[in-house]
Amino acid sequence: MESRPNQLANDRILVRKVLAGDQRAFSQIIKATEGLVAQIIFKMIANPDDRKDMAQDVYLKVYQQLGRFRFQAKLSTWIGQITYHTCLHHLERKKIALVPIGDSDLEPSPGFSTPFENEIESQLIREELSQLVADAMDQLNPIYRTLITLYHQEELSYSEIGQIVQLPEGTVKSYLFRARKVLKEHVLWIYNTKIG
Template sequence: MSNNIVNHLYHNRSDRELADLVLQGDREAFRVIMERTEKLVIHIISGMVPVREDREDLAQDVYLKAFRHLSGFRYEAKLSTWIARITYNACVNHLRKKRLPLVDPAISEAIDAPDDAGDPFALLSERQLAGILQQAVARLSPLLSTLITLYHQAGLGISDIAHITGLPDGTVKSYLYRARKQLQQHLLTIYQNKEAL
């Protein structure tokens, strides 16, 4: 089947229509679901799982679970949010098996950054800043990294993130605040080191 026909037949369909087609045995419809959600799944897995080989295995497991349990999807949330929840739970289970912490034990401590440190962005090019931010996000605990990624990169709202992670809205907001403070502290440290040169 040509891509134009596939695009016409599947890509304009709603989540419910695609799910119904999959449940009727249409595998092409599931491929479209995967295409629609793969960026979100990759964002979550990349933020939570440090080992690249494990990430690939987890992505396959996520879509296998989604395929097997699609009949249980109740349309209480968007299909992408449901798949993101499966992804998040798979990552949490993976971290538990590997005995890796989900949240840094020091998360409960407030991080105070100096207010008069100036603008850390002024000395950095856009490319340098993107690289530094990516490194800083990678240094966060898996949960904080995932929350930052879901909110700022995937563009999800607090309630969607709360649904995916199973955390209360207030906890998501609190953790996002703490993650931003950690990122700010990291950027200020880099800025101060550059200024000292």
């Protein structure tokens, strides 16, 4: 991974080129950041038809506001921030609930069994855990899903996630604790539903 000073220097060069009218530089920015943008959009927006439009909308905003970027964060983080808020705005406009009803409904009941309770089960469960986790992630609310993805899959720091979602680090940490707990409960719930 590139060091932060190098990353910032590269960002400066690219931004300067785009502001001077170099569209190839903007294309480079899109290619370098579309992974992060896709992660946020796919986690926040359920409708596949809206996702592509959303991504284009994000990059048009980035292009229009690039002159205002002051390098207080990495360019990718700033683009992530625009993506997250564009998605939030879209969800609010469509009146889609951001927090699901009844997280607590999934509290494991005393009769619930837990994966990995014995060695043989461990072997079996590891093979299907990937699908269990994917299903459980789909059931999480968009914000929890995004936070978990940014931290555990994109390996961003609390500070970078805080800049993207515009929340203090402490709040990000507490949201992540809650998100992991809910994810674990979803996994347990799906697992117990499957084993009947």
